[in-house]
Amino acid sequence: MKQITFAPRNHQLTNINTWTADSRWLAFDVRPSGASFTGETIERVNVETGEVEVIYRATRGACVGVVTVHPTSESYLFIHGPENPDADWRYDFHHRRGVVAHKGKISNLDAMDITAPYTPGALRGGSHVHVYSPNGQRVSFTYNDHVLHERDPKLDLRNVGVAVPCGPVRVPGNHPREYDGTFWSVLVSRTTPHPAPGSDEINRAYEEGWVGNDRLAFIGDTLSAGGEKVPELFIVDLPKGEADWKRAGDAPLQGTPETMPAPPAGVAQRRLTFTHHRCYPGLVNVPRHWVRSNPQATEIAFLMRDDSGIVQLWLIAPEGGEPRQLTHNQSDITSAFNWHPSGRALGFVLENRIACCDARTGDVTFLTTDHGNPPSGDAVVFSPDGRQVAWMEETDGFRQIWTAQTGW
Template sequence: MKQITFAPRNHQLTNINTWTPDSQWLAFDVRPSGASFTGETIERVNVETGAVEVIYRATQGAHVGVVTVHPRENKYVFIHGPENPDAAWYYDFHHRRGVIAYQGRVANLDAMDITAPYTPGALRGGSHVHVFSPNGEFVSFTYNDHVLHERDPAQDLRNVGVAAPWGPVMVSGQNPREYSGSHWCVLVSQTTSTPRPGSDEITRAYEEGWVGDHALAFIGDTLSVKGEKVPELFLVDLPREESGWKLAGETPLAGTESLMPAPPVGVTQRRLTFTQGRAYPGLVNAPRHWVRSNPQATEIAFLMRDERGVVQLWLIAAQGGEPRQLTHHATDIQSAFNWHPSGKWLGYVLENRIVCCDAHSGDVCFLTSEHGNTPSADAVIFSPDGRHIAWMEDVQGFRQLWVTETGR
């Protein structure tokens, strides 16, 4: 294994799609910590030479972070905070947007319209953790709503959305904080602040992952019969034609002053796991992880405790069924995970080391031995060619980037 960044500052990888398509560069941001959104640049480092390049530099007091890369082009998408922030409008869940940088050009991904009547295809709040679909045409994100936050923060429930390539969406800009965007954006999840105990209703949708190009899996917080929060796995099938993305159901796509934006008419969410009767119900939130489909879009992986209370990897068919416990470790899996591009292995942190797990048998191979510090739980990511895996590790008080060969 080798360290590839050395500057006395933090280097932050996003949880997926941080490699360029040629497997030569890793994209990162420079937040002081994952929760402190004060970085001003999006950068990349060459894993062979260590050369560092600045992809984008924010201005006017804005901050940027959480960058991911297009699967086929050197195109980058990341979170952009507000320019000229003030006491009324500053970086927050509901005050941020996606920005795409490509060939020296920069464009807003999602439009923002917070003045009624709202614009279909635009959002009324902030998008976060933008991830290209496997074919690069769509971008998923999580979302928080400014309009409902101003009305009642308890109504601002986190949801999952998609940016589709049928823009631009133009906003008149009645409010100086509004802007236009390159993509048609809609929410695809449905939440409620008052879920019925024991039902499939959820209060929050988050940590999504693509299942092929036309479905998204995510974690949804249900309420058990006893009134306890139980995170379960959900899936939404997405429209395949442009017209399907633009047809509203009973509620407007752009929402109302009292209702969250709604999914297009044909988009419904279905529950894949039913764990409330288990000794340790629900998918785990610690370590934080994002549900991930294999490249073949046939199985979805997630983290859940076994009957002993140990965090293990589980697999479920994309169409549903009984989950299969893949790993039987003696100690907890310690990080988020990702699939090898072949779909044959998964990578994560176990026993303070980087491991590769066989997706059929659950057998693991340790790719690293002793570490100076435990690898970060935030991201363990295979290169597109499958030959390397990257992670973060603290060195003398700064988060640095590391890679090692996979032998696969």
């Protein structure tokens, strides 16, 4: 176990893609832990020397955070809040965007147009938790809509979207808060404010994860026959070519004043889990976790309670079928998790230690012992070479970054 950061401030890792491709640097932001979004810099630390570099510094009152790293190039992608925030337009779920820092150059990932009739390829609100696909060609994100939020916040349903390199997207600029983007952005999930109980309809899509480069899995909130929320696992097959991403389906890609932006033609979400009948139905929201596919794109992992009520790891094929319980621990997994780059194991927090389980047998091995404080449940991230794992832990009153060797 090795402490990597020491400055008297918080250091926040994102839940995936925090390492540079050479496994030497970890990217982080400096916002306080919790929901506060007040950090002004995106930084990185060298895990060998402890050297810290500032990648980006926000100006004009903006705040930044939740940085992820491109799998092969020196590119950093993060949430950017509004410049010159005021009482009418300040940081919120529907007031933020993705920004790319690449070799000192800064660009907006997504465009935003909030003036009807809107612009295809642009969003109408805030994108967040941006994650590159394994080949680095596409970016997934979760989304909240400014236009519908202004009509009624209850209509601003969280969705999942994808940005693809089919831009740039130029917007008319009829509102001072609109901006252009370098990527073409669309939603790929479909939600409704009032799902039919017992159906596959959802009113929220979130915590997505790439399944290879052409599919995206996510959690969707269904309603049981009795009207209770049950989070289930869904998947979408994504368009292949540029023209397919720009072809509208049964509703406009850019949405209307009354409706959310719609997925491209042929994109339909498919439900993978059916857990309404279980003793503890649904995927868990505590701990917060993101569904994750193995590198081979043959199994998707998620957290769900077993029949004794203990949070365990489960696996399912992208084609569906019966989920397989992987772990059989005596206590809850208490964190988000990630696959080892080999696909042979998964890492998480168990019994206040960093643990790994075999992806075939579920057998658990602990990588750490004797933590001063419990590891944070926000992130357990393997280096691309698989030799190290990083997490956060409160040390002397501040959230610091730690690493350990995996032995592989």
